[in-house]
Amino acid sequence: MSTVTPSEKLSVNRIEPAYKQVAAQIKKLIVDGTLLPGEQLPVEEKLGASFGVSRNTVREALRLLSADNLVRTTRGVSGGTFVAVPSTEVLQGSIETSLQLLSGSNSINVDELFETRTILEVPCARSAALNRTEEDLARMRASADRVEHGVNALDRADHSQDFHQAVLDAAGNRLLSMMAPPIWRVFRKTTLAAGGKSEAWADIDADHLLILEHIEAQRPEEAAEAMRMHLVRLHENRL
Amino acid sequence: MSTVTPSEKLSVNRIEPAYKQVAAQIKKLIVDGTLLPGEQLPVEEKLGASFGVSRNTVREALRLLSADNLVRTTRGVSGGTFVAVPSTEVLQGSIETSLQLLSGSNSINVDELFETRTILEVPCARSAALNRTEEDLARMRASADRVEHGVNALDRADHSQDFHQAVLDAAGNRLLSMMAPPIWRVFRKTTLAAGGKSEAWADIDADHLLILEHIEAQRPEEAAEAMRMHLVRLHENRL
DNA sequence: CTGTATTTGTCCGTATGTATA
């Protein structure tokens, strides 16, 4: 008679390390809203006593949470572990890391990155034409100008991203504003070594000005189309 | 004469805890591709010796990486720490957690979630009409049917998500396929308590069939428009 | 400005789990 492991016979869960259980419980409290942003957690020794584990185990659990930026830790007498305030940078960072990994393992390719970028940014250009404020326009003008007068390709590329971010922000959808940048950055990392063709920069400057013009004049469809053409150019030039 | 802290006078970096530095270095090796997925890292003691820190510090660093699912750890003689293979589930999980937090802190609202969903899914319906395989169609038919015959609202909502996932997958952009589900899930969590109006299900079933019909007949614009109308209905009914 | 209390950071030792001889 062959022996069977419990998992084959019964529907039981594999036992989890203590630090994972502790992390899961604290995470639940944070996501549920029981622990509010900014609130201080009990000190490590106290937490250990509550969970019935050592301080060390608590610390490993806290490291799990801090990697997700759910908590922030400072040392010293007035230090401690606090529930982190959610930030867009955190989300962008985790998306970027994951995308880079998926890109490296060929789970996604550059064409998919670019198509996604287009799908996100073209509607934003349309919305931006409707919702843009004077402040938005000033930001776009400034960054478009900085692209035009950038000292080198890297500098210009940076300011070009600023321009695109300004368009996204003008559209007024904060979720879209934060989803696009990780895609740019991963795309840029994977194609930076290849080196973009610099002769395209004059066309890119013209594109930016055209997009800006349509957004300023509140012509949504024209702005969307200009953005679409611009992104095609960027794709062709691997920028 | 007033004293100034170094950070005010010089551009220096605040010193980081050892475990963060260790984590950052290992992470760099993984993202760079120096350490390949599936590869085994040196044992904790060896790592500690390499970095000049104790095993415990190494462990906390590994916890930081495991939270991002960059490494996977098992114990026992054949165990150890291995570079994890990137998975879409991981990315979706981290996006979902961040979105939920941002949603809870009003950094994004449900209208933005829904607009983003529309922007992602309407182009996917268009692409799906062009790229769909027989297998894709079978998935859509099956899930549309399960929505229609679902025993309760929760069950129907589950199958409805399956239908939408099938459309996304048929479009062929793996990045879009993985970005949409976290948005649904967060949206659903925030509006579940409110309770959807169940009298809309008949219309939803009809929508699904119409979308399916256009995709099957390879009519991209009609499919996109049907999807857009369908999402408007979902939004109106808070589903 | 110096001492002191409090909190996290780090190290070492031991326990426990796991596969294999």
Added chain:
DNA sequence: ATATACATACGGACAAATACA
């Protein structure tokens, strides 16, 4: 089946940093 070797998991003690009296 049992022992053994080797990996991570856990626990306790000390060190360092920080704010405040």
